[in-house]
Amino acid sequence: MSSGMKKYLFWFANEHLDFRINEIKSIVSLLNVDLKWLKTPYEDPFWIGELDSDESATKIASRSITVRYIIDLWSTAPSVSELHNELHGLSHSLLAPYSDASFKIKVEIFGKSQTQKEKLDKIESFNYLPLNGRVQLKNPELALQYIEYYGVDHSIAPLHPRELYFGRVVAQCQRDLISKHSLKKRKFIGNTSMDPQLSLIMANQAKISKGDLVFDPFVGSGSLLIAAAEFGGYVLGTDIDYLMLHGKSRPTRKQDRDKPRNNESVFCNMKQYQLEDHYIDIIVADSSLPLWRPDILFDAIITDPPYGMREAIEKVGCRKEEKRISEQHLPTHIPSKVVYPLCRLMSDLLDFAALHLTVGARLVTWLPIIRCEYDEKKLPHHDCLQLVGNSEQILSTTSSRRLLTYEKNKNFKPNSSSNGILYSEETFRERYYKYVEQLRKVKGCEKDS
Amino acid sequence: MKLLTHNMLSSKCIKGVNLGYPLGIEARDIKVSKVDFNSEFVTRIIPKLDYKTLYGAAEKLGHATDLPQTVVENFESNEDFLQKVHHVLLEVEVIDGDLICPETGRKFPINAGIPNMLINEDEV
Numbered sequence: 162m163s164s165g166m167k168k169y170l171f172w173f174a175n176e177h178l179d180f181r182i183n184e185i186k187s188i189v190s191l192l193n194v195d196l197k198w199l200k201t202p203y204e205d206p207f208w209i210g211e212l213d214s215d216e217s218a219t220k221i222a223s224r225s226i227t228v229r230y231i232i233d234l235w236s237t238a239p240s241v242s243e244l245h246n247e248l249h250g251l252s253h254s255l256l257a258p259y260s261d262a263s264f265k266i267k268v269e270i271f272g273k274s275q276t277q278k279e280k281l282d283k284i285e286s287f288n289y290l291p292l293n294g295r296v297q298l299k300n301p302e303l304a305l306q307y308i309e310y311y312g313v314d315h316s317i318a319p320l321h322p323r324e325l326y327f328g329r330v331v332a333q334c335q336r337d338l339i340s341k342h343s344l345k346k347r348k349f350i351g352n353t354s355m356d357p358q359l360s361l362i363m364a365n366q367a368k369i370s371k372g373d374l375v376f377d378p379f380v381g382s383g384s385l386l387i388a389a390a391e392f393g394g395y396v397l398g399t400d401i402d403y404l405m406l407h408g409k410s411r412p413t414r415k416q417d418r419d420k421p422r423n424n425e426s427v428f429c430n431m432k433q434y435q436l437e438d439h440y441i442d443i444i445v446a447d448s449s450l451p452l453w454r455p456d457i458l459f460d461a462i463i464t465d466p467p468y469g470m471r472e473a474i475e476k477v478g479c480r481k482e483e484k485r486i487s488e489q490h491l492p493t494h495i496p497s498k499v500v501y502p503l504c505r506l507m508s509d510l511l512d513f514a515a516l517h518l519t520v521g522a523r524l525v526t527w528l529p530i531i532r533c534e535y536d537e538k539k540l541p542h543h544d545c546l547q548l549v550g551n552s553e554q555i556l557s558t559t560s561s562r563r564l565l566t567y568e569k570n571k572n573f574k575p576n577s578s579s580n581g582i583l584y585s586e587e588t589f590r591e592r593y594y595k596y597v598e599q600l601r602k603v604k605g606c607e608k609d610s
Numbered sequence: 611m612k613l614l615t616h617n618m619l620s621s622k623c624i625k626g627v628n629l630g631y632p633l634g635i636e637a638r639d640i641k642v643s644k645v646d647f648n649s650e651f652v653t654r655i656i657p658k659l660d661y662k663t664l665y666g667a668a669e670k671l672g673h674a675t676d677l678p679q680t681v682v683e684n685f686e687s688n689e690d691f692l693q694k695v696h697h698v699l700l701e702v703e704v705i706d707g708d709l710i711c712p713e714t715g716r717k718f719p720i721n722a723g724i725p726n727m728l729i730n731e732d733e734v
Contacts, residue, residue, distance in 0.1 A: 395655075
């Protein structure tokens with residue numbers, strides 16, 4: 162172990178595995194914490210890393226969504242007897258500062274179930290620990306955690322645990338925010354509102370900190386703005402959908418379909434979470450066209466652009482030659498729209514970020530992918546932006562979406578080039594259905610023969 | 611629409627418009643609400659502002675009485691100044707009105723506090 166560094170156990174939630182390392186990387190760089198990973202098994206929820214102090218652990222915990230708890234790791238062993246042996250030797254020195262503290266011992270059996278009796282027996286097995294304080298289940302001064310890990314798959318759980326961990330809980334992470342922001346209780350949602358957990362992870366990827374100016378060019382019902390504001394960002398958004406921003410689109414919840422939306426807006430969501438002081442504005446605008454003063458710099462851009470599957474992917478335009486609008490219709494005219502191919506959208510978005518981000522600031526965006534066609538080299542890129550994070554969320558056997566994090570690394574020059582060669586002018590929708598159709602034919606042939 | 615937003619918006623989306631800045635404001639309904647003061651945010655946003663435009667917009671809406679005409683020296687440590695800028699940036703809001711392109715006179719309506727910067731298909 163390097164000098165002054167202590168071992169900590171990072172207990173991750175058992176979901177969004179591909180987002181873990183990128184989230185922690187972003188948090189560590191945002192908060193300037195020195196973390197050295199010792200063990201980062203992709204599938205297992207228990208990772209071990211070295212930090213200089215509890216303070217650093219608490220800092221990471223103040224932001225992390227993918228981690229549940231950070232634990233000062235006292236002992237880890239492949240068998241129960243070895244764990245207890247090690248603890249026997251260490252317990253006096255480790256527990257000296259806590260000998261009179263109120264305490265509790267928590268038991269977690271991961272990958273297997275236990276009866277209440279087994280649980281109590283396991284707690285009792287630690288009775289040799291020199292603890293003189295009283296047991297307190299709610300907010301004890303010392304929370305000790307014992308973990309038996311049997312692997313992630315319940316159905317093939319081995320007889321004996323694969324690994325055991327014991328330590329002192331230093332900090333609980335921010336997973337309570339997921340239920341606080343739950344879409345079920347949110348006043349205004351759209352058909353493709355981003356799940357709160359992923360929104361908060363995106364805000365971490367974007368390294369949003371207090372007083373940042375944050376922008377979402379495809380704001381919709383504003384889910385990403387809520388996450389950004391939760392971490393102290395001041396938020397702005399635009400969307401081409403007038404009815405959506407005015408809360409007049411068709412209600413998303415089935416039970417509300419028969420009545421019009423009443424007083425629903427991005428602002429009223431911000432108010433619901435007491436974040437209204439961080440709301441700047443939302444604007445109806447077409448993101449394919451310039452809108453801002455050219456020298457405006459944002460501290461982060463986080464967005465979930467439409468993929469053309471569940472939400473239309475459009476910009477203002479007209480396929481007809483004759484596009485004059487008569488005087489009589491002008492005041493109430495809603496501009497007609499044409500398809501905005503995803504490759505154009507992505508390269509416009511990267512150009513926008515290259516121009517309008519502070520150097521060192523980040524663009525965080527999603528990209529839909531047909532899984533078997535995916536090639537990292539074909540991701541959209543820009544001279545001024547470096548890809549620093551790429552996590553996959555699998556949506557079906559054929560498709561997924563990737564959360565891409567770009568960091569601006571130099572000032573924009575007008576001749577710098579961007580490229581999104583992942584798709585041709587063909588839309589993602591056309592490509593997706595062509596692929597699914599092909600797959601169906603192949604399967605049909607297999608059946609026939 | 612808050613004056614901070616106005617300070618950043620342009621009408622460059624219209625074909626042939628060069629700068630499209632600053633946009634004129636015609637306000638029919640103005641709301642003043644209380645927003646928590648955060649000196650860190652205001653200090654960071656001041657260098658991004660076109661201060662002359664901010665002053666002009668505040669004056670147009672009748673809220674420039676307390677606001678100095680230029681950024682004061684050492685504004686970072688001048689809480690009184692930061693408070694005044696905070697007020698015009700985040701607390702004064704146009705609920706109903708128009709934004710006007712300085713080059714073409716094209717009007718962009720603001721209703722329910724939300725500016726509509728969409729142009730029609732014949733203007734793209």
